Amino acid sequence: MKKNPKNRVVIFDTTLRDGEQCPGASMGLREKLEVARQLARLKVDIIEAGFPIASPGDFEAVRAVAEEVRGPIIAGLARCLEKDIVRAAESVEPAGERGRIHVFLATSAIHRQYKLRKAKEEIVKQAAAGVRMAKHYVDDVQFSPEDASRTEPEFLAEVCRAAIAEGATTINIPDTVGYAVPDEFGALIGYLQEHVEGIDDVTVHVHCHNDLGLAVANSLAAVKNGARGIECTINGLGERAGNCSLEEVVMAMRTRRDFYALSTGIKTREIFRASRLVSQLTGMVVQRNKAIVGANAFAHESGIHQDGMLKERTTYEIMQPEDVGISGTELVLGKHSGHHAFSNHLHKLGFRLNPEELSKAYDSFIALADKKKTIYDDDLVALIQQQMTEAPPIYTLQYLHVSTGSETVPTATVRLQRNEEVFQDAACGDGPVDAALKTIDRICSMRGRLLDFTLQAITKGQDAMGEVSVRVDFGDHVVNGKASSTDIVEAAAKAYLNCINRHLADQGMTPSPQKTRTRKKKAPAKK
Numbered sequence: 001m002k003k004n005p006k007n008r009v010v011i012f013d014t015t016l017r018d019g020e021q022c023p024g025a026s027m028g029l030r031e032k033l034e035v036a037r038q039l040a041r042l043k044v045d046i047i048e049a050g051f052p053i054a055s056p057g058d059f060e061a062v063r064a065v066a067e068e069v070r071g072p073i074i075a076g077l078a079r080c081l082e083k084d085i086v087r088a089a090e091s092v093e094p095a096g097e098r099g100r101i102h103v104f105l106a107t108s109a110i111h112r113q114y115k116l117r118k119a120k121e122e123i124v125k126q127a128a129a130g131v132r133m134a135k136h137y138v139d140d141v142q143f144s145p146e147d148a149s150r151t152e153p154e155f156l157a158e159v160c161r162a163a164i165a166e167g168a169t170t171i172n173i174p175d176t177v178g179y180a181v182p183d184e185f186g187a188l189i190g191y192l193q194e195h196v197e198g199i200d201d202v203t204v205h206v207h208c209h210n211d212l213g214l215a216v217a218n219s220l221a222a223v224k225n226g227a228r229g230i231e232c233t234i235n236g237l238g239e240r241a242g243n244c245s246l247e248e249v250v251m252a253m254r255t256r257r258d259f260y261a262l263s264t265g266i267k268t269r270e271i272f273r274a275s276r277l278v279s280q281l282t283g284m285v286v287q288r289n290k291a292i293v294g295a296n297a298f299a300h301e302s303g304i305h306q307d308g309m310l311k312e313r314t315t316y317e318i319m320q321p322e323d324v325g326i327s328g329t330e331l332v333l334g335k336h337s338g339h340h341a342f343s344n345h346l347h348k349l350g351f352r353l354n355p356e357e358l359s360k361a362y363d364s365f366i367a368l369a370d371k372k373k374t375i376y377d378d379d380l381v382a383l384i385q386q387q388m389t390e391a392p393p394i395y396t397l398q399y400l401h402v403s404t405g406s407e408t409v410p411t412a413t414v415r416l417q418r419n420e421e422v423f424q425d426a427a428c429g430d431g432p433v434d435a436a437l438k439t440i441d442r443i444c445s446m447r448g449r450l451l452d453f454t455l456q457a458i459t460k461g462q463d464a465m466g467e468v469s470v471r472v473d474f475g476d477h478v479v480n481g482k483a484s485s486t487d488i489v490e491a492a493a494k495a496y497l498n499c500i501n502r503h504l505a506d507q508g509m510t511p512s513p514q515k516t517r518t519r520k521k522k523a524p525a526k527k
């Protein structure tokens with residue numbers, strides 16, 4: 001194994017590109033910008049903001065991130081094709097020197113034979129031509145031999161050599177289908193270090209998928225063997241079973257510095273906030289037992305563990321929740337706290353809101369403090385993130401009343417406001433949530449089909465805020481929405497209304513709502 005003298009591992013975040021390829025996790029421009037800003041606060045080195053040729057929306061998103069986000073390098077993905085490269089170059093152009101073009105081409109026998117129908121020589125030529133073309137536009141060019149882990153090592157070395165000869169500055173080795181296992185993948189990286197001329201002059205990245213649950217383990221094996229860049233996503237979002245999870249791989253290297261002797265530039269205290277934001281914006285719920293950012297990641301349930309923790313924290317805790325930005329700290333503010341104290345506290349938590357946003361957040365905080373005895377920083381973070389990510393309020397919820405019980409037909413009365421008009425209706429359903437959602441549909445003249453509904457508590461205690469995530473199909477358009485409240489039916493109604501508002505905003509139109517009615521109408525079951 002050749003020793004790499006540099007002990008700094010570059011973190012390349014692809015949440016906005018590969019992460020966004022996760023079924024059901026697509027984001028609009030506003031959401032992508034929000035995530036990119038948080039990635040910059042997290043201090044990732046590179047943001048892969050999208051695949052510009054894929055759609056006009058992707059192109060706009062990469063360009064907007066390149067224009068607005070300062071700090072990290074901004075990369076756009078392209079196949080080794082002129083039209084892709086030209087589009088990628090245009091999209092990263094506003095980032096100036098921080099613009100990167102990431103070209104890729106499949107190299108494995110399976111891809112060569114069935115997908116590309118190309119011989120080895122043609123692949124080498126096309127890879128070299130792709131890098132050369134990208135170099136016309138930017139200095140910083142990354143090359144990825146797709147399905148590298150299933151490529152013959154000698155041929156992989158040949159393609160990498162050709163890319164480096166044309167000026168590639170980063171060589172990324174993807175385990176595209178998550179087939180590799182750690183020892184083998186580490187050895188492949190070691191082999192390339194030994195057999196690719198010029199490899200010492202470039203940064204070697206790895207890009208691992210999680211089909212066998214090994215993405216983090218493979219990435220760690222790679223850095224142990226000389227790779228110095230890890231491509232990853234927040235919450236491990238990505239195609240199929242996802243990509244290497246940023247939070248896990250970064251915290252593994254940090255916690256086991258004794259073993260890896262490597263560091264990253266990541267501001268780990270921003271991890272939890274990034275995780276929540278991505279979950280909020282994509283509607284992809286983080287499983288409770290997910291390492292680092294799951295609700296149970298730092299929860300100690302058994303008596304023996306709790307006893308040990310009380311005696312000495314390190315008996316059962318290898319990281320501290322604060323290290324990743326999970327505070328759980330009680331907020332010393334209450335409903336009598338003034339605007340100034342509230343704004344100071346938000347500042348300490350890292351939020352920078354303009355006066356209008358601040359006053360809206362303060363109103364929500366006071367409303368929450370009225371309902372909830374103890375407010376934790378996590379409640380506050382959820383509240384602010386919800387406000388930051390809310391769809392344009394075409395309809396707002398003014399009033400919700402549900403009656404339900406074992407002997408009662410669940411019925412909801414809802415009042416919504418749009419501009420100056422107020423609309424009210426009532427409907428019955430299978431349960432209180434179903435009744436509330438049906439009533440909203442009636443008022444908005446919509447018929448959304450609920451694809452996913454998840455509820456989870458943000459903090460502890462009986463008065464904890466419940467966070468509802470929904471995924472709604474409006475026929476031609478699937479939208480994700482989230483909302484939290486101490487009342488779970490209200491959270492569900494708000495999350496659903498968020499989806500309706502987003503759908504209407506994306507359509508650029510508003511339906512003509514029905515006139516105010518108070519008549520109850522029995523509607524068919526929703527699910």
Ligand code: KIV
Binds near residue numbers: 104175177
């Ligand atoms: O998984 C993969 O091979 C990719 C490449 C485009 C890097 O995402």
Ligand code: ZN
Binds near residue numbers: 209
């Ligand atoms: Zn990938």
